[in-house]
Amino acid sequence: xxxxxxxxxxxxxxxxxxxxxxxxxxxxxxxxxxxxxxxxxxxxxxxxxxxxxxxxxxxxxxxxxxxxxxxxxxxxxxxxxxxxxxxxxxxxxxxxxxxxxxxxxxxxxxxxxxxxxxxxxxxxxxxxxxxxxxxxxxx
Numbered sequence: 001x002x003x004x005x006x007x008x009x010x011x012x013x014x015x016x017x018x019x020x021x022x023x024x025x026x027x028x029x030x031x032x033x034x035x036x037x038x039x040x041x042x043x044x045x046x047x048x049x050x051x052x053x054x055x056x057x058x059x060x061x062x063x064x065x066x067x068x069x070x071x072x073x074x075x076x077x078x079x080x081x082x083x084x085x086x087x088x089x090x091x092x093x094x095x096x097x098x099x100x101x102x103x104x105x106x107x108x109x110x111x112x113x114x115x116x117x118x119x120x121x122x123x124x125x126x127x128x129x130x131x132x133x134x135x136x137x138x139x
Contacts, residue, residue, distance in 0.1 A: 029053070032065035032100050036093060040072055043092035047111055048073035050120045054105075058126045065100055069123055071107040073114040082108065 029037075033053050040049055050071040055064040070089070077085045085108035090097060097104065105123060 030063070030065045032096060033068070036068065036070070036096055036101075039092045039096075040070070040089070044072055044074040044076050044088065046072045046074045048114055048118075052120060054103075054123055057123070058103075059128055066102040068101060068103070069105040069107075069120060071109070071114075071120045073109050073111055075111060077108055077110045 030053070033051060037049065037051055040046060040051075048071065052069045053065055054067045054069055056062070058064075058067050060066050072089060076088065080088075086106050089104075089106050089108055093101070093104070105121070107121060
């Protein structure tokens with residue numbers, strides 16, 4: 001597993017949305033986002049990899065890397081069910097999902113599916129709350 005310092009040197013700090021055609025956008029990425037991007041590239045050789053850190057839309061500290069949405073377009077998904085595709089993504093990111101990543105929305109598509117609808121979905125707004133308040137009866 002590469003160190004965070006090594007990942008910071010290997011992954012440009014101004015990349016956001018990347019595909020086989022290059023990268024677009026400009027925002028600083030953190031070490032968790034860099035690790036997610038690197039591991040998905042290595043595990044799935046995607047034609048398109050779009051990754052969005054949605055943590056700022058949740059009740060977390062500024063600069064957090066806890067909530068992500070990803071679109072992975074790979075020929076490795078051909079013939080696999082959506083569940084099997086998600087399992088491949090989860091397998092590649094098992095360390096992040098066991099630690100810093102609280103939520104990961106996955107769009108795992110084949111190249112043909114992506115050509116039909118080439119966009120990263122958007123998440124609904126966070127409704128807030130925490131484990132401490134969920135399911136607690138009102139006074």
